[in-house]
Amino acid sequence: MVESLKFWRHKRTADYNYFDYIRVSTLELIVHELKNKNVGGEMAELGVYKGKFARYFNAYFPDKKLFLFDTFRGFDNRNRSTELSNEYSSTWQDFADTTIDQVLNSMPHPGKCIVRKGLFPETAGGLEETFCLVSLDCDLYEPIYDGLKYFYPRLVKNGYILIHDFNNDSYKGVRAAVEKFCEEENINVVPLADVCGTCIITR
Template identity: 40%
Template sequence: MKGYAEWINSRNIEGNVAECGVFRGDSAKFINRYFPNRKLYLCDTFEGFDYGDLQYEKGENNQSFNQSKFADQSFFAETGVDFVMSKMIYPEKVVIKKGYFPESVLDVKDRFCFVNLDMDLYIPMLNGLRFFGDKMVYNGCILLHDYFSDVFTGVRQAVDMFEQERGINIIKTPIGDGCSMALIRN
C-alpha cells in the first residue's frame, strides 16, 4: 500500500480513501498513515456481521465458510470506534461511518483514489463494488480482500455478479498476499 500511496500522492491524483470492514483498525491505520492529506472513511458496524448478511451466506450452502470460526455472528464484535481511533496518527482526517453498510454511507458523494473492501461476505462486498465502482477516479484502486480465499467464497461470487450486472470483465490482478485482488479504474 505504501508504494501505491506514494505513486498516487506524487501525481496529485484527486480523491479520498476508504475502508469497509475495519474491525480493530489494523489495516486502517496504514491507510491513514500513507494518505495523510486525504479524508479516510471507515465503515463498519463495529459490532460484527449483520444477521441478514450472515444468514444469506449460510443459505448459499457455503460449506467451508459454515465450518469456519467466522460463521459466528459475534466473531468480529470485539472492537469499537474509540479503540480504532486510538491507532490513527491523523485522526482529524478520519470520518467514522458506524452502522450497516451501505446504508451508513448514503450521504457520501466523494470521489475515491483508494478503497479497501474487506467485509468477507457476498452481500456487503457486492454492495461495496456497486457503491464505489462509479466513484473511483482514473487510476484509482479498489482492493478486494479474500478474492482468492477458499473460505470466503462469497467474495468471488460478488465479483461475478457485479460483472454480470455491469456487462464488464474485470481483470483480476493478484497483489501477492495470497488472497487479495486489485481492481484499477481505467
C-alpha cells in the same frame, strides 16, 4: 539506483504477525503511484474491525479523508443468512471485540477519519466524495457486492479498489460477488499472491 527501485530497499515497520509482505508492499507501491500522479479523491475502508489496515491509509495520506464503514459489532444476521444458505462461509469469526474509540486512538491522524457505524450500505447515504483508494475487507457476499456497486462509480481515474479474500476458500462469497459485479460492468481484476488472496480493480 533507479528512483522507483529505492522502494525495495527501505526499512519496513509492518506488523507481520497480522500482515504479509505481499499485501503490505503492494499497498506501498499503490501509494507510490497515487502520490506520483497526485491523484485526487478520498479514501475508505468497508470492514475496519480494529483498524489495522486502515491505519496505513491514514498514515500514508494525512491530508485525505478516510471513511471507516463497519458495524463495529461484527457480522450482522441479515448478511449471515445469505452466507449460510449459499454455503459461502460459516461466518464463525467474531469481529465484535472492537470499539470506535479504540480504532480512532490507533490512527495517526484521527481528525481525518469519518466513522460510519452500522450495516453497509445503509450507512453510505449522503456522501458527495469521490475516492482514490478503497479497501473492501468485509468478508461476505452482500456487503462486498454492495461495496463494489457503491464505490466503483465513485472511483477516480487512476484510483484503486482492493478486495480482500477474493481467493480465500473460507469466504467464497467474496469471489462470487466480485465475479458478478465484474461481469455486469465488463471489467477485470488483478489477483494478488498475498496470504488471503486480495484482488484489485482500478480505473
